[in-house]
Amino acid sequence: MNIANNKITRIKRSTYHHGDLYRTLLDAAVELARNGGAEAVVLREVTRQAGVAPNAAYRHFADRNALVQAVSLAAQSALAVEIEHEISKINTHEDLAEFARAKLRAVGIGYLRFAQAEPGLFGVAFSVPHDLSNATNPASAGESGLTPFQLLGVALDMFVEAGALSHERRMFAEVLAWSAVHGFAMLVLAGPLRALDKTQTEIIGQRLIDMVERGL
Amino acid sequence: MNIANNKITRIKRSTYHHGDLYRTLLDAAVELARNGGAEAVVLREVTRQAGVAPNAAYRHFADRNALVQAVSLAAQSALAVEIEHEISKINTHEDLAEFARAKLRAVGIGYLRFAQAEPGLFGVAFSVPHDLSNATNPASAGESGLTPFQLLGVALDMFVEAGALSHERRMFAEVLAWSAVHGFAMLVLAGPLRALDKTQTEIIGQRLIDMVERGL
DNA sequence: CATTTAAGTGTACAGTGTATACATTACAAC
DNA sequence: GTTGTAATGTATACACTGTACACTTAAATG
Numbered sequence: 200m201n202i203a204n205n206k207i208t209r210i211k212r213s214t215y216h217h218g219d220l221y222r223t224l225l226d227a228a229v230e231l232a233r234n235g236g237a238e239a240v241v242l243r244e245v246t247r248q249a250g251v252a253p254n255a256a257y258r259h260f261a262d263r264n265a266l267v268q269a270v271s272l273a274a275q276s277a278l279a280v281e282i283e284h285e286i287s288k289i290n291t292h293e294d295l296a297e298f299a300r301a302k303l304r305a306v307g308i309g310y311l312r313f314a315q316a317e318p319g320l321f322g323v324a325f326s327v328p329h330d331l332s333n334a335t336n337p338a339s340a341g342e343s344g345l346t347p348f349q350l351l352g353v354a355l356d357m358f359v360e361a362g363a364l365s366h367e368r369r370m371f372a373e374v375l376a377w378s379a380v381h382g383f384a385m386l387v388l389a390g391p392l393r394a395l396d397k398t399q400t401e402i403i404g405q406r407l408i409d410m411v412e413r414g415l
Numbered sequence: 416m417n418i419a420n421n422k423i424t425r426i427k428r429s430t431y432h433h434g435d436l437y438r439t440l441l442d443a444a445v446e447l448a449r450n451g452g453a454e455a456v457v458l459r460e461v462t463r464q465a466g467v468a469p470n471a472a473y474r475h476f477a478d479r480n481a482l483v484q485a486v487s488l489a490a491q492s493a494l495a496v497e498i499e500h501e502i503s504k505i506n507t508h509e510d511l512a513e514f515a516r517a518k519l520r521a522v523g524i525g526y527l528r529f530a531q532a533e534p535g536l537f538g539v540a541f542s543v544p545h546d547l548s549n550a551t552n553p554a555s556a557g558e559s560g561l562t563p564f565q566l567l568g569v570a571l572d573m574f575v576e577a578g579a580l581s582h583e584r585r586m587f588a589e590v591l592a593w594s595a596v597h598g599f600a601m602l603v604l605a606g607p608l609r610a611l612d613k614t615q616t617e618i619i620g621q622r623l624i625d626m627v628e629r630g631l
Numbered sequence: 632c633a634t635t636t637a638a639g640t641g642t643a644c645a646g647t648g649t650a651t652a653c654a655t656t657a658c659a660a661c
Numbered sequence: 662g663t664t665g666t667a668a669t670g671t672a673t674a675c676a677c678t679g680t681a682c683a684c685t686t687a688a689a690t691g
Contacts, residue, residue, distance in 0.1 A: 216638060216687065242679065252640050254680075259638090263679065326542070331607045348607070371619050374599070374608065375626050381606075382598025383590070390597075391547045391564070392590065403587050410591050414630025432656060432669060458648065468671050470649075475669090479648065633691085640685070647678070654671070661664085 212250055221259045223249045228270045229320070236322040240267050267327055272338040274324035277317065279341025282309035282350050296361035300412065302354040307380045307408040310347070314384035315400060321388065325381065351377060364415060376411050383407050428466055437475045439465045444486045445536070452538040456483050483543055488554040490540035493533065495557025498525035498566050512577035516628065518570040523596045523624040526563070530600035531616060537604065541597065567593060580631060592627050599623050 217223065227248040231239045242263045246253045260266040285305040291297050314321040333339055334348035345353065355372045358364040364372065386392040387400055395403070433439065443464040447455045458479045462469045476482040501521040507513050530537040549555055550564035561569065571588045574580040580588065602608040603616055611619070 214687085220638080241677090243677080253678095254641085254682095255639050257680075325601070325606050328605050328609065329607050331610050334607050371622060374602070374619055375595075375623050378599035378602060378623060379591075379595040379626075380598065381602060382596065382600075383594035384598075385541070385601055386590070386594060386597060389544050390541050391545050391550050393544065394547050403590055406587060407591050407594060410595075410627070410630035412630070414626035414628070430656085436669080457646090459646080469647095470651095470672085471670050473649075635688105635690075637688075638686085640683105642681105642683090644681085645679095648676095650673105650675085652672085652674105655669080657666105657668075659664100659666085661662100 217249070217251060217255075220249060220251060220255065224256055224259060224266070225269055225273065228266055229273050232267075232270045232274065232323045233317065233319045236319045237267055237270075237326060239319070240270060240323070242266065267323065268329075271323050271325075271327045271329065272333065272336060274317075274320040275333070275339035275347060276341060277320060278310065278313045278324055279339065279343075279345065279347050279350060281313040281316075282306050282347055283341045283343055285309035285312065286350070295357070296363050299354065299357035299361045299363060302357060303351075303376070303412065304408055306347075306351050306354050307376070307411070308404065310380050311384055311400070311404045314388055315397065318388050321384065348373065348377070358415075368415060372415055375415060379407055379411050433465070433467060433471075436465060436467060436471065440472055440475060440482070441485055441489065444482055445489050448483075448486050448490065448539045449533065449535045452535045453483055453486075453542060455535070456486060456539070458482065483539065484545075487539050487541075487543045487545065488549065488552060490533075490536040491549070491555035491563060492557060493536060494526065494529045494540055495555065495559075495561065495563045495566060497529040497532075498522050498563055499557045499559055501525035501528065502566070511573070512579050515570065515573035515577045515579060518573060519567075519592070519628065520624055522563075522567050522570050523592070523627070524620065526596050527600055527616070527620045530604055531613065534604050537600065541601075564589065564593070574631075584631060588631055591631060595623055595627050 224245050227245045228240050231241070231244065240263070242256055243253045245266070246256050249255075256266065260269065282305065285308050286302060289298065289301045289305060291301055334346055336346065337344070339346045341347075341350070343350070351373050355364065355369065355376070358372075359366060359369050383392075383404065387395055440461050443461045444456050447457070447460065456479070458472055459469045461482070462472050465471075472482065476485065498521065501524050502518060505514065505517045505521060507517055550562055552562065553560070555562045557563075557566070559566070567589050571580065571585060571592070574588075575582060575585050599608075599620065603611055
């Protein structure tokens with residue numbers, strides 16, 4: 200936004216066509232979501248930042264909801280990257296069971312780290328209604344090509360392989376593990392546990408993952 | 416709302432003063448939240464239904480957010496009632512350990528039942544930022560005078576009493592149990608697990624509570 | 632080059648939350 | 662009872678939102 204002559208003027212654009220408006224709009228929307236969550240993604244503001252008329256957005260997104268949905272996928276992708284980063288820090292590759300444990304923990308820790316570091320994005324990643332189809336949507340994948348859901352699945356498969364989890368209990372294990380971590384994140388972020396500071400969150404997060412490991 | 420002479424007219428009111436506007440507004444807001452969640456609570460619509468000018472609401476609520484907050488407390492109270500109802504169905508009062516187990520399960524089941532039966536209210540109960548202070552706020556209590564959080568606490572205390580949970584692990588146990596159940600509810604309601612039908616939800620819900628019991 | 636199609640603009644409308652100024656009534660003090 | 666005051670409801674207005682509709686411009690395609 201640019202003030203000149205006491206009048207708000209758009210950022211000038213030499214060409215009538217923008218060139219890469221879709222990306223520009225999405226990037227601006229992500230930035231808005233980053234600080235302010237889903238409700239901060241206001242269509243007119245996004246177009247303003249892109250230096251374009253409000254209705255131009257409708258050439259690229261069916262409506263505001265479609266834009267928020269796109270942000271949500273981007274947020275899930277960023278989450279996947281965070282999880283991958285946590286996984287990459289594992290160095291005990293010898294014992295399979297140990298490795299599987301470490302991997303599962305990494306998924307959980309990465310999830311919670313992301314929620315704490317990027318509350319706005321985290322909120323829009325899951326507070327927006329989705330189908331399960333998005334759990335395998337490449338748009339929400341990280342650098343490994345896997346979505347957060349799939350990364351969790353891989354870790355659990357390894358658990359089974361290592362003999363630490365029976366086939367019977369493997370079923371729905373994603374959902375159980377995910378529920379615990381997700382719920383904690385929600386309660387800390389927007390819920391009654393907002394008062395917890397970072398170290399407390401870390402400690403309880405560890406205990407939560409302990410519970411999941413023991414209880415699965 | 417009342418249509419007459421092709422013109423929207425308010426419901427007539429003989430007295431200038433409404434009498435019990437606070438309750439009327441809150442009730443209308445709760446009803447809107449019930450089908451439509453938090454975002455369906457629109458201030459003007461609430462006043463419309465009460466047959467009153469939009470700004471009349473500001474005599475009773477600081478702003479829209481305060482109204483939604485009040486709805487949130489009401490929703491938590493309704494949740495407490497549901498949990499109490501589930502607890503009241505327990506009939507094995509002999510063995511303390513058995514009773515504690517049943518009680519913990521009842522809290523979890525009641526929580527999930529409520530989430531499924533009243534998704535709109537459930538959403539506004541926790542998706543709205545709160546302090547932990549509200550976890551003991553009488554306005555969010557059920558008929559027993561206890562809030563959902565407190566009901567869970569009582570069940571866990573009983574667990575300790577029965578020797579099924581060490582004092583060491585008692586700490587933060589509310590948060591762990593709550594996280595798991597809450598996360599599942601969120602994922603089923605607004606998240607990627609929306610496709611699950613009622614029976615599947617029931618089954619996985621049971622397994623989730625199994626996990627919590629084992630893992631705590 | 633001619634035409635079709637994609638991508639931006641301008642204008643307009645219904646709807647929202649809420650600020651400010653005013654009107655009406657209940658209630659308490661004399 | 663009369664009167665002053667505080668509580669409660671109304672009127673008007675503003676800035677802002679999402680989005681429908683008709684248009685202009687430029688890129689793509691034959």
